[in-house]
Amino acid sequence: MTSGDGNQLISVHPNDLKFNFELEKQSCCDLKVVNKTEHHVAFKVKTTSPKKYFVRPNTGVVQAWDSCVIRVTLQAQKEYPPDMQCRDKFLLQSTIVPTHTDVDDLPADTFNKDSGREIEELKLKVYYVTPSSTQASSEDEGLKSSTQSPDSNSTLRHLKEERDAAVRQTQQLQQELIVVIQRRRADIIIDYKFFCMYTKEQTTAMAYVNSIVFLKQEFMKRRRQRRNDSGFSFTFASLVGLIGLMVGFLLNLSLSSPPTVEGI
Numbered sequence: 001m002t003s004g005d006g007n008q009l010i011s012v013h014p015n016d017l018k019f020n021f022e023l024e025k026q027s028c029c030d031l032k033v034v035n036k037t038e039h040h041v042a043f044k045v046k047t048t049s050p051k052k053y054f055v056r057p058n059t060g061v062v063q064a065w066d067s068c069v070i071r072v073t074l075q076a077q078k079e080y081p082p083d084m085q086c087r088d089k090f091l092l093q094s095t096i097v098p099t100h101t102d103v104d105d106l107p108a109d110t111f112n113k114d115s116g117r118e119i120e121e122l123k124l125k126v127y128y129v130t131p132s133s134t135q136a137s138s139e140d141e142g143l144k145s146s147t148q149s150p151d152s153n154s155t156l157r158h159l160k161e162e163r164d165a166a167v168r169q170t171q172q173l174q175q176e177l178i179v180v181i182q183r184r185r186a187d188i189i190i191d192y193k194f195f196c197m198y199t200k201e202q203t204t205a206m207a208y209v210n211s212i213v214f215l216k217q218e219f220m221k222r223r224r225q226r227r228n229d230s231g232f233s234f235t236f237a238s239l240v241g242l243i244g245l246m247v248g249f250l251l252n253l254s255l256s257s258p259p260t261v262e263g264i
Contacts (some may be wrong), residue, residue: 059106
């Protein structure tokens with residue numbers, strides 16, 4: 001059984017667990033497990049605080065010269081640890097298993113030291129870091145790399161020049177687009193005015209035509225009415241004249257007849 005950096009079966013990257021610690025937020029850390037042998041190797045992850053961490057997969061089998069990733073999730077915490085120091089530890093056990101062995105086929109005593117198997121163990125420490133310290137360290141590393149490599153400075157300047165050129169080109173395209181939009185807007189306004197004028201003229205012409213048609217219809221209607229009224233008056237006058245003639249004839253007859261003499 002070996003421990004620490006003396007593992008002959010597997011290697012783990014990174015060799016410790018670092019979590020960005022924020023209250024009420026989960027944090028993850030991935031471990032890459034590499035099988036350095038020509039055999040199938042089974043592994044199991046243990047921790048001193050199983051309720052605090054979520055490990056998937058916590059047990060598995062890595063084929064020869066293959067690798068897998070273990071994700072360790074720190075559950076959301078309600079308070080900061082004293083001095084941001086973590087005393088939690090992880091233990092990664094590994095042992096050789098027969099070829100074509102699946103994780104579901106592993107015996108219950110696979111990682112039991114009393115089973116007679118050769119079991120290697122690797123201890124992993126846990127560190128908590130704050131987002132501000134992570135950002136500061138990344139800025140320091142960037143500053144160191146910039147001071148140590150002049151080529152990187154020239155590359156950054158070149159990238160900045162390309163970015164500025166792209167920004168200027170974008171601004172120029174925006175100005176040209178604004179000019180095109182304004183011209184098109186002016187054309188649309190002119191077209192709209194012509195359309196309104198044409199529509200107004202059409203409306204006026206239609207109103208004029210309608211008024212002429214209406215006047216003509218009224219004229220024809222009144223003309224027909226006048227004809228009907230004149231016919232009625234002539235008939236009535238003829239009838240009255242006829243009646244007058246008959247009355248006159250009767251009066252003449254009555255007046256022209258000799259009077260009768262009554263006897264004494």
